[in-house]
Amino acid sequence: MNPVALPTSVEDERLVLGGIMVDTSLQQEVASVLTVADFHAPNHAALFAFFSRMVADQELPQFSVVLSRMEGMSPEKQQDLGGFSYICQLPNHCPSVEAVVAVAKRLKAKSIRRQAIFAAHQLIHDAQDDGVDTHTLIASVESLSSKIAECAPSADWTILEDALNEAMEDTVTRKQRFDAGDVVGVSTGLPDLDQKTGPMEPGQLWVVAGRPAMGKSALALQIAVAVATAGWGVAIMSLEMSRVELAKRQLSANSGVFGDKIRDGRVTDYDLVALGNAFDWLRGLPIWIQDDTSSPIGLLKAKAKRLAIQAERRGNPLKLLVVDYLQLIEGQKGLPREQAVAAVSRSLKALAMDLGITVIAVSQLNRGCEDRKDKRPIMSDLRESGAIEQDANKILFVYRDEVYYPGENVGKAEIIVAKNREGESAATVLTNWHAATTRFGGQ
Numbered sequence: 469m470n471p472v473a474l475p476t477s478v479e480d481e482r483l484v485l486g487g488i489m490v491d492t493s494l495q496q497e498v499a500s501v502l503t504v505a506d507f508h509a510p511n512h513a514a515l516f517a518f519f520s521r522m523v524a525d526q527e528l529p530q531f532s533v534v535l536s537r538m539e540g541m542s543p544e545k546q547q548d549l550g551g552f553s554y555i556c557q558l559p560n561h562c563p564s565v566e567a568v569v570a571v572a573k574r575l576k577a578k579s580i581r582r583q584a585i586f587a588a589h590q591l592i593h594d595a596q597d598d599g600v601d602t603h604t605l606i607a608s609v610e611s612l613s614s615k616i617a618e619c620a621p622s623a624d625w626t627i628l629e630d631a632l633n634e635a636m637e638d639t640v641t642r643k644q645r646f647d648a649g650d651v652v653g654v655s656t657g658l659p660d661l662d663q664k665t666g667p668m669e670p671g672q673l674w675v676v677a678g679r680p681a682m683g684k685s686a687l688a689l690q691i692a693v694a695v696a697t698a699g700w701g702v703a704i705m706s707l708e709m710s711r712v713e714l715a716k717r718q719l720s721a722n723s724g725v726f727g728d729k730i731r732d733g734r735v736t737d738y739d740l741v742a743l744g745n746a747f748d749w750l751r752g753l754p755i756w757i758q759d760d761t762s763s764p765i766g767l768l769k770a771k772a773k774r775l776a777i778q779a780e781r782r783g784n785p786l787k788l789l790v791v792d793y794l795q796l797i798e799g800q801k802g803l804p805r806e807q808a809v810a811a812v813s814r815s816l817k818a819l820a821m822d823l824g825i826t827v828i829a830v831s832q833l834n835r836g837c838e839d840r841k842d843k844r845p846i847m848s849d850l851r852e853s854g855a856i857e858q859d860a861n862k863i864l865f866v867y868r869d870e871v872y873y874p875g876e877n878v879g880k881a882e883i884i885v886a887k888n889r890e891g892e893s894a895a896t897v898l899t900n901w902h903a904a905t906t907r908f909g910g911q
Contacts, residue, residue: 474585475578476508479561480571485515486558487568492528494568495519501572506579511550518549531559587612607766654787654826657694658909664885664895665862668695668788670824673817673859675794677831677850678866679838683881685709685792686717686906687866688830692790693718696753700787701779704757705768707796711759717906722746726904754784764798765815776823786825791816793830794856810855817859831856833865843872847886863887868901881908 484502488495499520507513518537519529527533534555538546549555562568594600594608642652653667668674678684685708696702706714720727723746725739735743756775772789779786791797797812813829820827833849845865850856857863865884869877881901887893899908 474508475581477575477578478509478512480575480578481507481509481512482558482561484562484568484572484575485512485519486560486562487565487571488519488529489531489534490559490562491565491568492530494565495523495529497569498572499523501569501576502579506576508579508582511548511554515549515555603764603767606770607764610766610770651698654695654700655698656691657697658691658883658897658899660897660899661883664892664897665864665888666891668826669861669890670787670826671821672826672861673813673820674826674828674862674864675831675850675856675860676828676864676866677833677845679833679845679871681871682866682868683901683906683908684830684866686721687864687883687908688790688792688828689714689717690721690908691828692755692788693722693750693753695788696755696784699754699784701754701775701782701784702756703772703775703779703786703789704755705772705789705791706757706759708792709759711757714757714759718750719743719746720905721907722750724905727906728904754779754782765812768797769815769819772819772823776825786823788826788828789819789823790828791830793832795832806855813855813859829856829860838872843867844882844884845886857887860887861889879903883908 484498488498502516504513504517504520507516518534522529522533522537527537535552538549538552538555541549546552590612591605591609594605600608645652651667653669655662655667656665676684676688689704692702692704704714709717716730717727719725720730723739723742725735725742725746729735729739730743756779758771768791772786776786794812794816795809816827816829819825831850833845836849837843837845844867847857847863849865850863863886865882865886867882867884868880870880879901881899883897883899885893885895885897888895900910901908902910
C-alpha cells in the first residue's frame with residue numbers, strides 16, 4: 469500500500485503556541501479544544517504539555533517565564549521543546565491572537581483526520597488477517613469509530629436560558645398535541661401502562677424483566693408492534709428466538725389462533741383465514757428483525773446505526789430497538805460477568821441517546837424472588853443488577869400469580885413499574901393475560 473500523507477500543519481501549531489506566549493489567557497481556551505496528542509510535531513506536543521504544567525503550578529506561560537523555566541532544564545529537556553532559539557521565534561508566527569482559537573479548531577480537525585487514517589490502516593491490516601473473524605472485524609470498525617468520535621470536541625456549554633426556552637417550546641408543542649387528541653410521545657399501546665410510565669422518549673433505556681414464562685418477551689414485542697403500527701420504525705434484536713418463531717408468535721397474537729395449534733399444525737380452514745388476515749396486516753409494518761445469536765455489543769450498535777439510516781430513507785424513522793435479552797449479548801471478553809453486563813447496559817443507553825430512540829432491553833431475573841413468600845420481583849432480583857438499575861430510565865417487572873400458584877388469578881398479570889426516572893415509581897398496572905396467544909390487555 470502506498471504511504472498516505474497525513475494532514476498536518478506545523479505552521480498552525482507554531483501560531484497557536486506563539487499566540488499562547490503572547491496572550492496567556494488563551495491557554496485554557498486552547499486546552500478546551502486541543503490535547504497534547506493533537507499536536508503532530510513532537511516538540512510542539514512537549515511544549516504544549518509544558519504550558520499545561522505551568523498553569524497547573526499557578527504560572528502563566530508568558531514568553532519571559534517560559535524562558536526562565538527552561539534555563540533550569542537539562543540541555544536534553546530544552547531540546548525536546550525545540551531549543552531556546554526556536555522558542556524565541558514562536559511569537560513571531562502569531563500575527564494576530566484573535567485567530568488562535570479558530571486555528572486550534574482547525575488543528576483539531578486535522579488530528580481527527582489523522583486518527584481516521586490510522587484506524588483505516590489498522591482495519592486494513594485486520595481485514596487481511598485470516599485469523600480475524602468477520603464479527604470481530606465489524607466490532608473493530610465500531611470500536612475504532614467510537615475512539616475517533618471521542619477525539620471530537622464535546623458540545624459547547626449551553627446557558628440555562630436557552631435550555632429553558634427549548635423546554636418551554638417542547639411543553640407548548642406537547643400541550644397542543646394533547647389538546648388536539650394526539651398521542652404525546654410514543655405510546656406502548658397499553659393505555660393504562662402509558663398513564664403510569666408516560667410515553668417512550670428519545671434517549672431512554674427501558675428494562676422489561678421477569679422470571680421465565682412470565683411474558684416479558686411477549687410484552688416487549690407487543691409494545692414493538694404498537695410502535696410500528698403508529699408508523700415508526702422498530703428494530704428487534706432477538707437473541708433467544710429465531711425470526712420464524714418470533715413471526716409465528718405475532719401471527720398468533722394478532723389473529724387469535726392459539727400458538728400451540730400453529731406449532732402442531734392443527735389449524736383449521738377458519739384459522740388459516742384469520743392467520744391470512746393477520747399476515748396481510750403485519751407484513752406492512754416497518755419492523756426489522758435480527759436473530760444473529762453471536763452478536764457482540766459493538767456489532768449490534770453498528771447494525772442499529774445502519775438500520776436507522778435505512779429506516780429514515782424508507783420514511784419510517786427508527787424509534788424503538790428491542791433487545792431480547794440483555795444477558796445474551798456478548799460483552800467485552802476477559803471481563804468478569806457483572807462488569808461485562810454493565811458495559812453492555814451502558815452501551816445500550818449510549819446507543820439510545822446517540823440515535824434518539826428508545827431501547828427496550830428484556831432481562832432475566834435471578835431466583836431470589838422464589839425464596840420469598842411474596843414472589844413479586846424487586847430491584848435486587850435483576851441479574852447483575854447494579855449497572856442495569858443505574859442506567860435504565862424505566863424498569864418494568866412482569867408478574868403472574870398463576871405461574872407460582874396454579875389456579876389463582878388465571879389470565880391476570882401485573883406490570884410493576886419498579887423504576888420511573890420521569891414519574892411515579894412502585895406503581896402496578898393490572899391487565900389481562902392471554903396465554904394461548906401470548907398477549908396482554910383486552911377482554
